[in-house]
Structures are given as C-alpha cells and as structure tokens.
Amino acid sequence: MEAAIGKKLQPSEFQLSSICQLSFPFSEVPNSPVVARFGVYSGVPGIQFVSSAGGEVMTLDLRKAQLYKLGPVASICIAEDSVTSKENSYSKGVTLQFRKEEESKGFHSAFEAWKEEASSQGQHLSNGVLSTSKNKFDHKIEASSAKMYFHYYGQLLHQQNMLQDYVRTGTYYAAVIENRADFTGRVVVDVGAGSGILSLFAAQAGAKHVYAVEASEMAEYARKLIAGNPSLSQRITVVKGKVEEVELPEKADILISEPMGTLLVNERMLESYVIARDRFLLPNGKMFPTLGRIHMAPFSDEFLFIEIANKPVVDAFDPRLLVAPPVCHIIDFTKSKEEDLYEINIPLKYTATMGTRVHGLACWFDVLFDGSTVQRWLTTAPGSPTTHWYQIRCVLSQPLYVMAGQEITGNLHMVAHNAQSYTMYLTLSTKMWGPGLEQGGIIQSSSCKLDLKEPYYRMSQPQAYTLAQDQQPNQLLQPQDIQIQPQDLEDELMMQQTQQAGNELQ
Numbered sequence: 001m002e003a004a005i006g007k008k009l010q011p012s013e014f015q016l017s018s019i020c021q022l023s024f025p026f027s028e029v030p031n032s033p034v035v036a037r038f039g040v041y042s043g044v045p046g047i048q049f050v051s052s053a054g055g056e057v058m059t060l061d062l063r064k065a066q067l068y069k070l071g072p073v074a075s076i077c078i079a080e081d082s083v084t085s086k087e088n089s090y091s092k093g094v095t096l097q098f099r100k101e102e103e104s105k106g107f108h109s110a111f112e113a114w115k116e117e118a119s120s121q122g123q124h125l126s127n128g129v130l131s132t133s134k135n136k137f138d139h140k141i142e143a144s145s146a147k148m149y150f151h152y153y154g155q156l157l158h159q160q161n162m163l164q165d166y167v168r169t170g171t172y173y174a175a176v177i178e179n180r181a182d183f184t185g186r187v188v189v190d191v192g193a194g195s196g197i198l199s200l201f202a203a204q205a206g207a208k209h210v211y212a213v214e215a216s217e218m219a220e221y222a223r224k225l226i227a228g229n230p231s232l233s234q235r236i237t238v239v240k241g242k243v244e245e246v247e248l249p250e251k252a253d254i255l256i257s258e259p260m261g262t263l264l265v266n267e268r269m270l271e272s273y274v275i276a277r278d279r280f281l282l283p284n285g286k287m288f289p290t291l292g293r294i295h296m297a298p299f300s301d302e303f304l305f306i307e308i309a310n311k312p313v314v315d316a317f318d319p320r321l322l323v324a325p326p327v328c329h330i331i332d333f334t335k336s337k338e339e340d341l342y343e344i345n346i347p348l349k350y351t352a353t354m355g356t357r358v359h360g361l362a363c364w365f366d367v368l369f370d371g372s373t374v375q376r377w378l379t380t381a382p383g384s385p386t387t388h389w390y391q392i393r394c395v396l397s398q399p400l401y402v403m404a405g406q407e408i409t410g411n412l413h414m415v416a417h418n419a420q421s422y423t424m425y426l427t428l429s430t431k432m433w434g435p436g437l438e439q440g441g442i443i444q445s446s447s448c449k450l451d452l453k454e455p456y457y458r459m460s461q462p463q464a465y466t467l468a469q470d471q472q473p474n475q476l477l478q479p480q481d482i483q484i485q486p487q488d489l490e491d492e493l494m495m496q497q498t499q500q501a502g503n504e505l506q
C-alpha cells in the first residue's frame with residue numbers, strides 16, 4: 001500500500017478468532033480465523049476481512065463504519081453500503097470475536113485512528129488537494145478514462161464478445177488443459193478475471209486455489225457464474241479490486257491473464273499484469289501467457305488509402321498486401337519492468353519484395369503460453385483465423401514509392417498516455433536506388449503521429465486481392481513468406497472447447 005494514510009498508522013493488521021457476517025434474512029455466516037486489515041481499497045479507506053481459508057470475506061468503508069463493543073472480546077462493526085443508491089441504502093456488518101481483551105483494545109484504537117485520518121483526508125480532498133492514497137494505476141491513469149474502461153468491462157455484452165471469440169477462448173482452454181501439470185495443486189491468480197472464464201479453466205485443470213481479481217462490476221457476475229459450477233467454485237475466490245491494490249492471503253505459483261489490447265499494448269493492461277507478477281507471483285512462478293510479440297510489415301493498399309490516411313485502422317486484411325516480411329518486437333512478461341512499457345521504440349528495416357506504393361505499416365501480435373508440457377501460440381496474424389482484435393494498420397499521410405529489392409527503413413515510437421493507450425510516431429523511409437546507391441542517401445520519407453486509442457474500425461472481411469491494386473502476381477508476397485507461428489487449432493476442436501466452456505458457465 002502506498003498510501004500516506006497507511007504509513008502514519010500502525011499496526012494495520014489484526015488476527016481475530018472469528019467473525020460472523022450479518023445478512024438478511026438473519027443467517028449468520030461464521031468465518032474463522034480471520035485477519036482484519038486497515039488499508040485503502042479502490043481509493044477508499046476501509047477494513048478488509050480476509051479469511052485464512054481463502055480470500056476476502058468483506059470490505060467495509062471506514063468513512064461510513066461504526067464500531068461498538070459488545071463485551072471484552074466481542075464487537076460489532078456496521079457500515080452503510082456505499083454501492084447501493086440512497087433510496088436502497090442497506091448496511092452491511094460483522095460481529096467480531098477477538099482472542100484477547102488487549103487485542104480488542106488495540107483494534108478499537110486503530111479503528112479510531114484510521115477513521116480520524118480517513119475523515120481528515122476527506123477534507124483535504126474536498127479542498128482540492130490530491131489524494132496520496134492512490135495506487136500505481138490511479139497515479140498514471142486519468143480517472144475519467146478508468147471509469148469508462150471499467151464501465152465497459154462491467155457489461156456482460158463485452159465479456160460475451162471476448163468469450164465468443166473462439167480462437168481466443170479456445171486457445172486459452174487448450175493451453176491450460178494441455179498443461180495440467182502447471183496447474184494441478186497450484187495456487188493461481190487470474191489477473192483481470194472478467195467473467196471468470198480463465199479461473200474456471202484453471203480450476204478444471206486441477207488448481208488448488210484460484211484468486212480471480214477483477215476491478216469492474218463484472219466481479220459480481222463472476223461470483224454468480226462461478227457459484228453455478230459447484231464442483232469448481234470451492235476452489236475459486238473472486239476478489240473485487242485492482243491488482244495494483246488488492247491484498248491476497250498467499251502467493252501464486254502461476255498467473256493467468258488476458259491483458260492484450262489492439263497491437264498488444266493498447267489499454268495498458270500489460271502493466272497491470274507485470275505489477276501483479278511483482279506483487280503476487282512466487283520466484284520462478286509461471287505466467288500464462290509468458291511473452292508477446294508485435295509483428296510489423298509495410299503494406300500497400302490503394303483502396304484503404306483512398307478511404308482514409310494518417311490514421312490507425314482496425315480490420316482484417318489479406319496478407320498478400322504486405323510488401324516485405326515482418327519485423328518483430330518481443331515483450332517478455334516474466335522479465336519486463338512496468339516502466340519498460342511506458343515508451344516502446346522499435347527500429348524498422350525491410351527489403352521490399354515488389355515494386356509498389358507503400359501506404360503504411362501493418363501490425364499484429366501473438367502470445368506464447370510456455371507450458372511445461374506444450375507450447376501454444378495465440379496469433380492474430382493476417383491470414384490466420386480472425387480474432388476480435390483483427391489487425392491494425394497505421395496509414396501514412398503520404399505513400400512511399402519502392403522498387404523490388406529496395407531497402408525500407410524507419411521507426412515506430414510509442415509513448416504511453418494517461419487515457420490507457422499510446423501516441424504512435426511512425427516514420428518510413430526509402431534509400432536511394434540506382435546509381436546513387438553507394439552514397440546511401442535517403443530520398444523519400446513519410447511520417448505520421450497517431451493515437452492508438454482512436455482507431456478507425458473498418459470491420460470488413462479480408463478483401464479479395466485484385467490485380468487492380470497495381471501489382472503483378474509473381475511479385476506478391478506469399479503467406480508462407482511471413483514468419484508467423486502456425487495457428488494449428490482446428491476450428492471444429494475450438495468450437496467444441498468453447499461450447500464446453502460456455503456450458504460450464506450455465
């Protein structure tokens with residue numbers, strides 16, 4: 001916890017012999033033993049009760065909480081629920097059973113101190129002073145962007161869109177089930193669990209316990225969906241909150257996550273994935289996926305250029321539009337530092353395979369699940385079965401003219417911004433051709449500055465390649481010339497796996 005509020009106040013953690021959640025109708029749910037932690041959760045000062053048997057039991061908002069003594073070692077803590085609307089504002093609470101009277105006294109004085117600090121911090125905020133209780137995510141991401149982002153993922157419709165991408169979901173399923181040895185008897189953290197589908201896969205592969213961490217309201221749905229699978233749900237705990245701020249009762253042997261956005265890095269969730277690694281993963285623990293690669297190649301597409309220029313465009317394109325084999329940039333999730341992802345600089349160098357007009361840079365990504373039993377790739381390459389990521393093409397403002405065999409050089413520089421995306425600076429240049437080649441002078445260069453957050457969605461099917469694109473068939477780059485991993489899942493198999501996964505959610 002980075003909060004100043006937390007640094008001033010010690011101790012912040014108490015062992016209780018048991019607690020009972022108060023619920024209506026009155027059926028008390030006992031949990032024992034339990035740790036009570038004072039901290040800052042989702043930017044709000046609170047007390048979190050964590051069962052040693054696994055996971056969060058309840059978090060109470062300290063600003064709204066009241067604590068009463070029922071006896072020397074028994075107390076009751078009640079807080080108005082901040083989530084419900086004013087008209088439907090119900091309280092939640094717990095009865096607390098301490099082991100000794102001194103521990104009860106310690107807890108009560110810590111409660112008073114934290115509450116005082118919380119309310120004084122509230123005053124600071126209302127006076128416009130920046131909160132110091134922010135976690136890493138809140139520090140770097142604009143609040144309005146985060147709000148929209150988690151609102152989007154809080155809707156079942158958008159989770160469904162990902163679930164129904166059977167290349168994606170089927171590959172995750174295959175990667176987990178074929179690598180059972182990495183999950184059986186292991187503690188797993190699902191980073192950004194969404195509907196909880198990957199947690200279910202991990203539990204199905206024999207995980208000892210899965211902590212499904214999800215920051216959006218989808219966490220509530222995930223609880224319900226997981227509860228619908230009684231044989232697996234006992235081994236899954238949904239923890240609502242950001243991976244940057246939640247506390248888990250134990251370290252993980254393996255992380256599983258789907259943090260990939262357009263061009264791999266959009267949404268900046270890879271940073272949360274590596275933060276989760278540093279916070280929760282045991283040394284030498286595994287990460288599923290393990291690494292990602294961004295592939296980039298110049299393309300020629302007259303039709304697209306007529307339609308739009310100087311813009312990132314998301315669609316599926318025919319790989320024969322590529323003018324040279326791709327360059328690749330690797331991001332190793334097990335080693336990358338969070339800061340490495342703030343700025344990414346990729347030098348580009350190609351030899352054109354045909355004489356044509358280059359309109360920009362085509363990009364896609366793949367990720368590797370480096371399992372102990374099987375290595376599996378999830379690819380979004382052009383020509384492979386299309387995923388909901390499609391591919392992305394950065395269209396220049398001016399085309400470049402190239403001859404077959406001519407060198408194309410350039411640079412893709414991406415700078416992260418606080419709206420969970422990147423500003424992209426692309427330059428492509430062609431070197432002198434013919435008699436002046438020895439001098440190596442650059443004769444032509446085209447640059448553009450694009451916002452990865454605002455692409456043009458052009459969701460057409462891969463366009464049938466026509467000779468009207470002004471190229472000769474024998475000059476065209478064949479798909480086999482592109483260095484991509486084969487997408488070797490059979491569609492039929494993936495369909496079955498996805499259906500199976502969907503059935504388990506019911």
Ligand SMILES: C[S@@+](CC[C@H](N)C(=O)[O-])C[C@H]1O[C@@H](n2cnc3c(N)ncnc32)[C@H](O)[C@@H]1O
Binds near residue numbers: 154192196214215243
């Ligand atoms: C691409 S979705 C994947 C959902 C699910 N794992 C799946 O594969 O279907 C990413 C999820 O991570 C959640 N998420 C993103 N950043 C997060 C963070 N910092 N902490 C917790 N959850 C986060 C989002 O709300 C979203 O539900």
